[in-house]
Amino acid sequence: MKPKRLIVAPSAIEDLRNMRRYIAESSPHYAQEFLADLTAKIAWIAEVD
Known part of the structure; x- marks a missing residue:
């Protein structure tokens, strides 16, 4: 299984x-x-299938 990446938008970080x-x-x-x-x-949510 391909590892997942969590992408966080700059606006979310702010x-x-x-x-x-x-x-x-x-x-x-x-x-x-x-x-x-x-x-x-x-x-955790990003890791859940």
């Missing part, structure tokens, strides 16, 4: 950064945790 900045205004810790969790889920 959206993720904006979400992190917004959450970090009240909690830098939870902003980092949220982004780590979300990116792990995105990677």
Whole structure:
């Protein structure tokens, strides 16, 4: 089976950064945790057949 590639649009990356900045205004810790969790889920979805 051919390996899959996850392609993330530049606008999606900017959206993720904006979400992190917004959450970090009240909690830098939870902003980092949220982004780590979300990116792990995105990677998992990309791997699922």
